[in-house]
Amino acid sequence: MSPNAPRSSGGRGQGRPQRSGRPQPGGGKAQGGPRGAGGKAAPGARRGSAKRMTNDVKPAPQPPRRGPGPIKAHPGTDVHDPEGVRLQKVLAQAGAGSRRACEEMIAAGRVTVDGEVVTELGVRIDPTRQVVHVDGMRFSIDDELVYIMVNKPKGVVSTMYDEEGRLNLADMVGPREERLFHVGRLDLETEGLILLTNDGALTHRLQHPSFGVQKTYLAEVRGPVKRDLGRNLRAGIELDDGPVSVDSFKLVDSKPGYALVEVVLHEGRKHIVRRMLEAEGYPVLKLVRVQMGPIVLGDLKPGKNRRLTRGEVQQLMAVAGL
Template sequence: MSPSAPRGGGGPRRSGGRGAAGGGRPSRGSAARPARSTGGGKPPRERRGAAKRMTDEIAPAPQPPRRGPGAGAPRGGQVHDPEGVRLQKVLAMAGAGSRRACEEMIAAGRVTVDGEVVTELGVRIDPRTQVVHVDGLRFAVDDDLVYIAVNKPKGVVSTMYDEQGRLNLADMVGPREERLFHVGRLDMDTEGLILLTNDGALAHRLQHPSYGVPKTYLAEVRGPVKRDLGKALREGVELEDGPVAVDSFRLVDSKPGYALVEVVLHEGRKHVVRRLLEAEGYPVLRLVRTQLGPIVLGDLKPGKNRRLTRGELQQLMAVAGL
């Protein structure tokens, strides 16, 4: 007898019963089978051609977990935010790739949110508060965060406002809606790279010496310099506020009466490079910061600024341990 046929050829079967047929209990494998979730309310589109090959090469696409009738939001542990934005859309907007490529990354288990691997396409997140990594690299998914590199000229004050009306960093970037603050300081006579951001967590790590983010300086001094200057600086120099050692030192150029040296260190004390070299008998004539972590000053002209690229920002977060 067909399960859908009325018993004994009688009248139509009553609806509204608990079971699938005649009010009985549902049979295994039929009505009791939980519906398969796709997260978006539509059946997943079958991957074909290049998209399928890319997924197969990365990892077998995991099957989304089954959920019974009445199940709520997609399973994303504690990371799912019903009021948030779909994870694949957030990644695409952050430059991780096309929407389809981001879906492939998620399905392959390459994406984490707040440290938890997410493989369902239905998961939503809050880009302003949650941390997203792809293949271990953090993606800046909050569009409200700003990261700017500035080439500070000599004579500019390393503040965003100066009561005396002197040129300051705010004059280098013009009026902005965000409340930016500088990562570290450069004294008025020091030129070069300084970062402006409203990302407090990143700024703290870049400035704190315990995170070991290196800073590179070019210093012009009276030459010639002694052969063992680099060794002395690497071993450490005693200053009035304690010993300081550089991470590396090299002679870049030398002419009669002139020398250009490069100093790399992760200290952030006031005038530390000037004081180090002067303590060894080489007062600084000109000082330029050329690099902060992976960010290079390059050909950015004095007084100009630029936004960090996505690649630079990922590298910066990596060295800061974010």
């Protein structure tokens, strides 16, 4: 089925990750996944079953979450940087609208920089260190920040480097100047969605369970599935490292001797989905992560990768409370 903390929000040049080009499994180079002899896809990518589990099933919608909005700055804070770029230009480049539309947003008081409402069109800012919100939604304005979705195939290690020389996530995206970090892990046998980024603040919030960012998995198990399985998992079960519960559970498909179930949770413990289902008597035959917060794997093929759209990045920031 299918961090090293990156840069911080400090000043220019502070907290920036060292550059290195490490790719990722599941995502091929910019134009496709790693290839073996004869141009075949990366090992472990099972097209038929992966397609059935990721394309034919619509992941459960994520519950609406609101970020805290822009952090209030101290009254009178001067956000103008004489060496910076005009705010309306930065917003237009970030996809907020045309230059004219961005000027109107600023004049209307809808834009904040570092929590300070800005209404003057002559304000300049530094996109690499300052935070901009429009109507309470944060915009990614630093062009050096990268956000990539990878569909990790089975057999690929969820690291950016492997001492044993096994296929890893770096191999999925090819050589890059940025030092990328993976958001969470998938075990060797698990396929699906992994995000790579050099945005440290976002990485932390997406991984830490206290922020409640949900992950959706599709699991193949031997059927039939008992009727009270979902109720038991929602109520919580005891594992050797403590109790755990799912946010939601759904039986997607059932045939003689086979069942496909959807599990949604914000836990990030090792092998958590496999251990939960096995504890209830259902060892996992195949596991794919199909969604993380608002980001859906969709029809991205195993071994392939793509950059997130500006809209997807904004949605991620909103669900992470940035």
